[in-house]
Amino acid sequence: MRSLTILLLLTAVSLPAQQNVSLKYLQYDTDLITPAEYKQRRDSVMAMIGPDAAAVFYAAPERMRNGDVDYLYRQADNFYYLTGFTEPNALLILAPKGVRVKVNDSTTVTTKEVLFVPAKNPDAEAWTGRRFGTEGAMTLLGVQTAVNNDKFRQVFNTVLFSGITVLYAQSVTSDVSGQIRELLAPLTSYIDGQKRRNSKVELRDPNAMVHTMRIIKSKQEIDMLRKATTISVVAHNQAMMSLEPGMFEYEVQALYEYSFQRQGAEYYGYPCINGAAENSVILHYNTNRKRIGPNDIVLSDCAAEYRGYSSDVTRSYPAGGKFTKEQKEIYTIVLNAANAAIAKIGPGVPWSTVTAAADSVIAQGLFSLGIIPEKEGMGFKKYYNHSLGHPVGLNVHDVGQSVLQPGMLYTVEPGIYIPENSPGVDPKYSNIGIRIEDVILVTESGRENLSAGSPREIAEIETLMKKKGIGNQPLK
Numbered sequence: 470m471r472s473l474t475i476l477l478l479l480t481a482v483s484l485p486a487q488q489n490v491s492l493k494y495l496q497y498d499t500d501l502i503t504p505a506e507y508k509q510r511r512d513s514v515m516a517m518i519g520p521d522a523a524a525v526f527y528a529a530p531e532r533m534r535n536g537d538v539d540y541l542y543r544q545a546d547n548f549y550y551l552t553g554f555t556e557p558n559a560l561l562i563l564a565p566k567g568v569r570v571k572v573n574d575s576t577t578v579t580t581k582e583v584l585f586v587p588a589k590n591p592d593a594e595a596w597t598g599r600r601f602g603t604e605g606a607m608t609l610l611g612v613q614t615a616v617n618n619d620k621f622r623q624v625f626n627t628v629l630f631s632g633i634t635v636l637y638a639q640s641v642t643s644d645v646s647g648q649i650r651e652l653l654a655p656l657t658s659y660i661d662g663q664k665r666r667n668s669k670v671e672l673r674d675p676n677a678m679v680h681t682m683r684i685i686k687s688k689q690e691i692d693m694l695r696k697a698t699t700i701s702v703v704a705h706n707q708a709m710m711s712l713e714p715g716m717f718e719y720e721v722q723a724l725y726e727y728s729f730q731r732q733g734a735e736y737y738g739y740p741c742i743n744g745a746a747e748n749s750v751i752l753h754y755n756t757n758r759k760r761i762g763p764n765d766i767v768l769s770d771c772a773a774e775y776r777g778y779s780s781d782v783t784r785s786y787p788a789g790g791k792f793t794k795e796q797k798e799i800y801t802i803v804l805n806a807a808n809a810a811i812a813k814i815g816p817g818v819p820w821s822t823v824t825a826a827a828d829s830v831i832a833q834g835l836f837s838l839g840i841i842p843e844k845e846g847m848g849f850k851k852y853y854n855h856s857l858g859h860p861v862g863l864n865v866h867d868v869g870q871s872v873l874q875p876g877m878l879y880t881v882e883p884g885i886y887i888p889e890n891s892p893g894v895d896p897k898y899s900n901i902g903i904r905i906e907d908v909i910l911v912t913e914s915g916r917e918n919l920s921a922g923s924p925r926e927i928a929e930i931e932t933l934m935k936k937k938g939i940g941n942q943p944l945k
Contacts, residue, residue: 504611711940738779749902
C-alpha cells in the first residue's frame with residue numbers, strides 16, 4: 470500500500486512536467502509582444518463590432534516556390550496583429566455575445582474568442598517542426614479558447630445561427646489556396662449563398678477596422694520597430710565599411726542579410742536593393758549582379774523585419790570611399806531635402822506639409838544645377854519620381870493617415886535619379902542615383918529619428934568607409 474501511495478504521488482508530480490514537454494521548445498525568444506496586448510486588441514475589435522456581430526479572420530496561405538519547396542511562411546498582418554500566431558492553416562472567430570464550443574467529448578464551453586489551430590501531429594512535427602496545438606495557443610498566447618481547425622465548420626455554423634445581424638469576414642480571394650482554402654469552405658459557401666438570397670445577416674470586411682487600430686503603434690510595437698531599425702543601421706554601417714571597388718552587388722546584399730540574421734532578425738522586410746551606378750537610378754532594383762566600379766555610387770535600400778515588424782532604411786555611398794564632385798552635389802540636395810522634411814514632422818502636422826518641404830528643396834537644387842529649366846511646377850518629378858515616404862509597421866508600407874499623431878512611424882526618403890542620356894542634362898550627372906531614407910517616430914513633443922545611428926553627412930560617411938567591416942574577410 471505504501472509503495473502504491475508513493476507511485477501515485479510520483480505520477481501526480483510528473484503529470485504537469487509531462488504536459489509541459491510539448492510547450493518546452495515552442496518559444497525561444499523572450500521579447501515577444503505580450504499575450505495581454507494581443508488580448509486587448511481582440512477585445513477592442515469585439516467592442517467595435519458590438520454584441521450583435523461576429524468576426525472571422527484567417528491565416529495567410531502557404532506559398533510554393535517550386536516543386537515541393539515552399540517559401541518561408543509569413544503570417545497575414547491582421548491575423549498576426551490579433552493573435553501573435555505564426556503557423557499556417559489557422560482561423561479566429563470573435564463573438565462578443567459568446568458561442569458554445571465543444572472542446573472535447575466531455576466539455577462544452579461558452580467563449581467569446583476561438584482560435585482554430587493545426588492539430589498536434591508527432592509524425593508531421595518530426596519533419597516540419599513543433600506545433601503550438603490547442604494547449605500552446607491558450608497557454609503561451611493567452612487565447613481564451615483554442616480547438617483543432619477541423620472544428621471550424623461546426624463553430625462557424627453555430628455563430629451564424631446565434632442571432633447575429635452582422636458578420637465581419639474578408640472575402641476568400643482566388644490567391645488563397647491550399648489547406649486554408651479548404652478550411653474556409655463554410656465561409657466561402659456562406660458568402661456565395663448570401664449573394665443569391667436575401668440574407669438578414671449583413672456582411673462586412675473587417676480589414677479597414679483593424680487597419681485603423683494599427684495606425685498608432687503601442688509602446689511594444691515601437692520597441693519592435695526600434696529594434697528592427699537598430700539592426701538595419703548596424704547592417705548599413707557594416708556595408709559602408711566593407712564596400713570595396715570590384716565587389717559585386719550581391720556581396721553587398723549578402724552583408725546586409727547576414728547582419729540582419731546575426732542580430733536576431735527573422736527575415737528582411739523586403740528584397741534588398743543594392744544598385745551601383747546605372748542601377749542606382751532604378752527605384753526597386755534587386756537583380757544585384759553587377760561588379761561595382763571604383764567611381765560608382767551605391768544605393769542600398771535594405772532593412773530588417775523583427776518579430777513581424779519591418780523597418781525601411783536607405784543609404785547611398787561611394788564605392789571608392791570618396792564622393793565625386795557631381796555625386797556630392799546631388800547628395801547634398803537630397804540630404805537637405807530630407808532634413809527639411811524631418812524638421813516639419815510633429816503631432817498634428819499634415820503629411821502634405823512634410824512632403825512640400827522636401828519638394829521645394831529638390832526643385833530648387835535641380836534648378837540651380839541646370840538639370841531642370843525652371844523650379845516652378847512639377848518638372849523636378851522627372852528625377853524624383855516617387856512619394857516622400859510611408860508608414861512602417863507589420864508591413865513595410867503600412868497603414869497610415871494624412872495627419873501625423875504621436876505613435877506613428879513614417880519614413881522620409883527623398884531621392885534624385887538621373888539615368889544616362891537624360892535629355893538636356895550634363896552627362897557628368899549620368900547614372901547618379903541618391904536616396905536617403907530614415908525611420909521617424911512622431912512623439913508628443915516632435916520627432917525621433919530611429920535610424921540616426923547610420924551616418925548621413927558626407928564627411929561622416931567617408932570617415933566610416935575608411936574602416937574595415939565584416940565583409941572584408943575573404944572566404945576560404
